[in-house]
Amino acid sequence: MKKDSKEAGKMEEGKPQIIQINEGEVHAHVDRLVKQMVEAMLNGILDAEADRLCQARRNERSSERQDTQAAHFKRKLHIKAGKVVLKVPKLRHLPFETAIIERYRRREISVEEAMIEMYLAGVSMRRVEDITEALWGTRVSPGTVSNLNKKTYDRINELRNQPIEGHHRYVYLNEIWLKRNWCGEVRNLSVPVCIGVKNDGFREVLGVVEGAKEYKESWLSFLRHLKTRGLNGIEFAVSDKCMGLIEALGEVYPEAQWQRCVVHFYRNVFTVTTRGKIMAVAPMLKAIHAQEDRKAAADMINAVAVKLEKMKLGKAAKMVREGAHETLSYYNFPQTHWRHLRTNNPLERIMRKIRRRTRVVGIFPDGESALMLVVARLRHVAGTRWGTRMYMSMERCNEAIEEEVLTTA
Numbered sequence: 001m002k003k004d005s006k007e008a009g010k011m012e013e014g015k016p017q018i019i020q021i022n023e024g025e026v027h028a029h030v031d032r033l034v035k036q037m038v039e040a041m042l043n044g045i046l047d048a049e050a051d052r053l054c055q056a057r058r059n060e061r062s063s064e065r066q067d068t069q070a071a072h073f074k075r076k077l078h079i080k081a082g083k084v085v086l087k088v089p090k091l092r093h094l095p096f097e098t099a100i101i102e103r104y105r106r107r108e109i110s111v112e113e114a115m116i117e118m119y120l121a122g123v124s125m126r127r128v129e130d131i132t133e134a135l136w137g138t139r140v141s142p143g144t145v146s147n148l149n150k151k152t153y154d155r156i157n158e159l160r161n162q163p164i165e166g167h168h169r170y171v172y173l174n175e176i177w178l179k180r181n182w183c184g185e186v187r188n189l190s191v192p193v194c195i196g197v198k199n200d201g202f203r204e205v206l207g208v209v210e211g212a213k214e215y216k217e218s219w220l221s222f223l224r225h226l227k228t229r230g231l232n233g234i235e236f237a238v239s240d241k242c243m244g245l246i247e248a249l250g251e252v253y254p255e256a257q258w259q260r261c262v263v264h265f266y267r268n269v270f271t272v273t274t275r276g277k278i279m280a281v282a283p284m285l286k287a288i289h290a291q292e293d294r295k296a297a298a299d300m301i302n303a304v305a306v307k308l309e310k311m312k313l314g315k316a317a318k319m320v321r322e323g324a325h326e327t328l329s330y331y332n333f334p335q336t337h338w339r340h341l342r343t344n345n346p347l348e349r350i351m352r353k354i355r356r357r358t359r360v361v362g363i364f365p366d367g368e369s370a371l372m373l374v375v376a377r378l379r380h381v382a383g384t385r386w387g388t389r390m391y392m393s394m395e396r397c398n399e400a401i402e403e404e405v406l407t408t409a
Contacts, residue, residue, distance in 0.1 A: 039084040042077075050089035067094045153368075156375045164206055164230040168196030169394070170337075171231075171256075172347040173219075173239040173249075175211065176354055176374065180364045189367055191374050192222040195347050196231070201390040203346065205378045206231060210367045216244035223252040236333060238344050240264040241326065260326035261344040262289055268323070272315035281308070281316065288324060289342060294331035301325065340392050350381055 047058070050069055056062035058069055072087040175192040190211030197203055207226045211218035219242070234256040239245055241260050249258060266285050273281050284304045291297040301324045308317035330341035340346070354377050364370040381387070 039086070042084065043087050046086065046088055050091065053091065053094055067091045153372055156372055156379070159379060160208060160375050161229065164226065167199045167233050168204070168206065168231060169199065169233070170236045170238070170341065171196040171206065171234055172344050173237060173245060174344055174347045174351060175218075176351050176358075178358055178364060178370045178374075179362070180367055180370055186363055189364070189370055190218055191371060192219060193347065193351070193374070193378070194222070194226060195350070196234075197340075197391055197394075199394055201392050201394045203387060203391045205382045205387075208371070208375050208378060210371045215242070216247055219245045219248035220251065223248050227252055236329070236341065238341060238347075240344065241268075241323070257329045257332060258326075259329040259341060260323070262327050262342045263345065263348075264343075265323060265327050269316050269319050272319060273313055277311060277313065280311070281313070284308070285320075289327065294328050297328050297331065298325065337392055346391070350378065350386075353377065353381060 051057050054065055054067045054069065056065040068091070070090045070092045072089055075086040075088050077084050077086055172195050173192070175190050178189045178191060179186050180189045181187075191208060192211050193208045194206045195203055196206045207222065207229070209222050209225055212221055234253045236259060237249055237253070237256045238259045238261060239249075241264070246258060249256060266282070269281065269285060270278050284307060288297055288300045288304060291300055301320060304324075305317040305321045308314075308320060327342070330338050333341060354374055357377050358364075358370070358373060361370075361373065364373075
């Protein structure tokens with residue numbers, strides 16, 4: 001007694017004793033309670049549905065009885081809290097169907113949707129297996145994930161072919177090259193992509209298709225696909241200098257001005273510039289696009305070409321004289337938009353995210369699987385801040401259109 005009183009006195013004089021709780025044991029206990037409650041509730045619902053079909057409770061004598069229960073068969077169901085065992089009633093004559101769980105389903109719908117979203121968000125199949133095992137205590141095979149992804153194909157195709165609404169003044173065009181299996185051979189696959197800026201200043205993914213074999217035909221088919229879905233009134237298109245694309249754009253959207261991506265143009269000039277002079281040439285090229293108007297930029301092109309010739313870079317000078325004017329179309333639009341219209345960077349950033357995801361796959365079994373993954377990845381990106389944040393203010397453009405309408409009226 002004296003020893004206990006001394007220890008109690010020490011606790012009162014010192015700091016209060018800290019009680020440590022094992023969070024792992026608490027979570028495990030809570031999970032067990034949740035699984036038990038869910039299991040009991042679901043089995044109770046199954047019995048109630050069986051009684052409703054039989055129009056009488058089990059072992060109840062009734063003149064309205066339509067059938068009797070023969071036995072139960074056990075069915076495992078994976079839910080967020082873990083694995084539960086269902087006792088599904090078997091009737092002697094009537095078929096027993098329940099709204100709780102579909103035939104042959106082994107997982108809760110939310111679990112399946114979580115696995116699909118993980119895969120589409122960029123998680124590899126192997127990581128999906130590990131994550132599902134850690135969260136729900138069950139390991140899924142790559143075949144299971146593939147079967148779940150096939151369920152999203154219909155939704156993805158609806159998204160890819162839905163009508164394009166609203167007016168998109170600016171569009172960005174590019175393509176991503178993937179590898180696919182073709183009769184035992186690995187071949188390149190082109191997937192053209194288009195995004196646009198709406199009248200409210202928000203960006204939107206407009207289209208993506210599997211490219212054709214011929215380069216021009218690929219872009220021609222893609223642009224016609226966009227026009228059929230309702231993409232009209234394009235005033236400005238940004239892309240790299242791809243001859244097939246430029247020809248197709250002029251044929252389908254002849255009223256649209258074409259802008260050659262400034263960054264891609266710089267890279268093309270660097271390919272004919274000696275490595276030791278690239279650091280000196282880069283500021284000269286940037287000076288072209290730092291002018292206050294198009295006329296000043298055109299004068300700077302001639303000045304830069306002369307300097308390049310003095311540096312004994314004749315090929316670079318020729319490329320600047322012949323191609324730099326293709327990078328000045330953005331000067332015809334409001335100055336506040338110049339920074340957004342000079343390059344194809346808005347689409348290039350998305351392409352990098354797609355490449356990170358497709359690199360995990362490597363070689364696709366067919367073109368459809370490659371296309372579906374690209375579209376799904378684009379859908380995921382569009383649902384983030386990328387698609388919910390205003391990209392540029394369109395007030396100046398809208399005001400200019402209103403003034404033009406008033407003057408022509």
